Amino acid sequence: MVSKRLIGLVFAGALAFSAAAADVVVRVAPPAAVVETRGVAPGPGYVWIDGYHRWDGNAYAWNAGRWEQPPRANARWVAHRWVHRRGGYVLVEGRWR
8 A cells, every 4th residue: 555655656756847847948038929810710619829939949930820619618718928937938838728
């Protein structure tokens, strides 16, 4: 019983550490957002997800915006954003809330 709990704690700690270590810190500030033209929504209930700059390992690359249906009623999109952290910039992924 004790060994199972110990193994569980080790795995939980490893997951927490790997999630924190997964942040890619970019030393160059992200460029200004691209102004996109939205087309017509493909149907009722669709939400526009703004585009954002992602880091491809060498430079910023633009990910275009898109129309998407919320996964559930009353879901709200929280946009991607770059935050200043650890002497650089880290992308916080967008998500449904």
